[in-house]
Amino acid sequence: MHDILQKVINSERIDKDDAHYILDNINTLDIGRIAMIRKNSLDPSTNVSFVIDTNPNYTNICETDCSFCAFWRKKEHSDSYTLTVDKILEIVKTSYHNGATTVLLQGGHNPELRLEYYLEIIDKITSEVPNIHLHAFSAPEVFSVAKYSKISTKEVLKNFWNHGLRTIPGGGAEVLSNRVRKRISPLKIDADNWMRITEEAHNIGFKSTATMMFGHAEEDEDIIEHLFKIRNLQDKTSNFLSFIPWTFKPENTFMENKISTEIGGDRYLRVLGLSRIFLDNFKYIQGSWFTQGFKVGGVSLHYGANDVGGTLLQENVLKSANNPYRAGIEEIVHIIRSEGFQPIQRDTFYEKIKEY
Numbered sequence: 001m002h003d004i005l006q007k008v009i010n011s012e013r014i015d016k017d018d019a020h021y022i023l024d025n026i027n028t029l030d031i032g033r034i035a036m037i038r039k040n041s042l043d044p045s046t047n048v049s050f051v052i053d054t055n056p057n058y059t060n061i062c063e064t065d066c067s068f069c070a071f072w073r074k075k076e077h078s079d080s081y082t083l084t085v086d087k088i089l090e091i092v093k094t095s096y097h098n099g100a101t102t103v104l105l106q107g108g109h110n111p112e113l114r115l116e117y118y119l120e121i122i123d124k125i126t127s128e129v130p131n132i133h134l135h136a137f138s139a140p141e142v143f144s145v146a147k148y149s150k151i152s153t154k155e156v157l158k159n160f161w162n163h164g165l166r167t168i169p170g171g172g173a174e175v176l177s178n179r180v181r182k183r184i185s186p187l188k189i190d191a192d193n194w195m196r197i198t199e200e201a202h203n204i205g206f207k208s209t210a211t212m213m214f215g216h217a218e219e220d221e222d223i224i225e226h227l228f229k230i231r232n233l234q235d236k237t238s239n240f241l242s243f244i245p246w247t248f249k250p251e252n253t254f255m256e257n258k259i260s261t262e263i264g265g266d267r268y269l270r271v272l273g274l275s276r277i278f279l280d281n282f283k284y285i286q287g288s289w290f291t292q293g294f295k296v297g298g299v300s301l302h303y304g305a306n307d308v309g310g311t312l313l314q315e316n317v318l319k320s321a322n323n324p325y326r327a328g329i330e331e332i333v334h335i336i337r338s339e340g341f342q343p344i345q346r347d348t349f350y351e352k353i354k355e356y
């Protein structure tokens with residue numbers, strides 16, 4: 001442990017063996033202490049940010065059938081839906097009037113939707129609600145649009161960019177290990193394609209986030225591989241804005257009966273702390289009150305998290321898995337303050353909007 005601590009104190013990088021050592025041998029409280037040394041060297045302030053956002057989904061029709069997902073439906077299903085562009089615009093306008101500065105827009109892989117649908121969404125939102133930032137279409141969606149529209153992913157991304165999209169969410173990464181992906185989402189793009197599309201986006205100029213959804217079929221080795229991959233890409237492009245780890249919610253999914261329990265706070269905090277120590281080139285890491293609840297979400301701020309994500313005025317994906325956690329601005333400000341930090345409302349680029 002002393003060697004790892006010394007590396008972090010000296011702002012040096014840790015390697016994969018160090019990462020294994022941390023998960024195998026260091027107690028949870030000490031992981032938190034080391035994570036905070038790393039966090040303070042990257043961000044010495046006591047600020048913890050959040051964004052007022054909304055997370056509508058334009059369709060729940062999806063042919064990718066991930067076994068961890070409670071949201072998707074086949075077209076024939078009675079509650080399948082695809083929103084018209086005008087309906088999406090109406091949701092965005094309402095969210096804007098309710099204070100949202102970001103709309104995080106994602107959806108299923110619906111073979112009937114082509115490039116034109118996505119471009120119309122971008123055009124209408126950027127022209128009719130210019131003060132809300134559209135943060136939309138993760139790497140697996142880019143792959144699907146390319147497939148259904150019979151063009152390359154690079155062409156899809158260039159079209160998105162030319163129509164005014166500037167950031168894409170890091171969704172669909174789950175754990176960037178092909179061994180894990182074969183088990184939980186065999187029809188989804190593999191880890192190499194997720195990395196390739198994200199790099200293509202960064203090279204065009206997009207900023208994005210990196211996510212990790214864990215607590216299902218992965219081993220420590222897979223988590224460390226995931227962190228290693230995104231750290232390498234951040235070295236190349238510097239276009240990841242933040243890292244967002246969150247935990248699997250099994251209810252209503254095909255994996256519900258295969259996984260006896262959801263992972264608890266201790267494992268979540270250990271992985272969060274490791275992420276902060278390993279990712280020495282990410283300024284912002286998000287703590288997840290949304291999947292871990294307010295108590296553990298608050299404690300995450302002592303394990304290197306310096307952002308707590310969005311207020312999620314609307315959210316459907318984890319709602320489908322009966323996720324009970326909801327918070328407005330007051331609750332989020334309270335979580336941050338009660339742990340001794342300064343709440344900051346931010347925009348999608350992590351720039352300060354307002355201090356609370």
Ligand code: SF4
Binds near residue numbers: 066070188
């Ligand atoms: S996670 Fe996304 S790609 Fe997978 S089934 Fe759900 S909506 Fe489809």
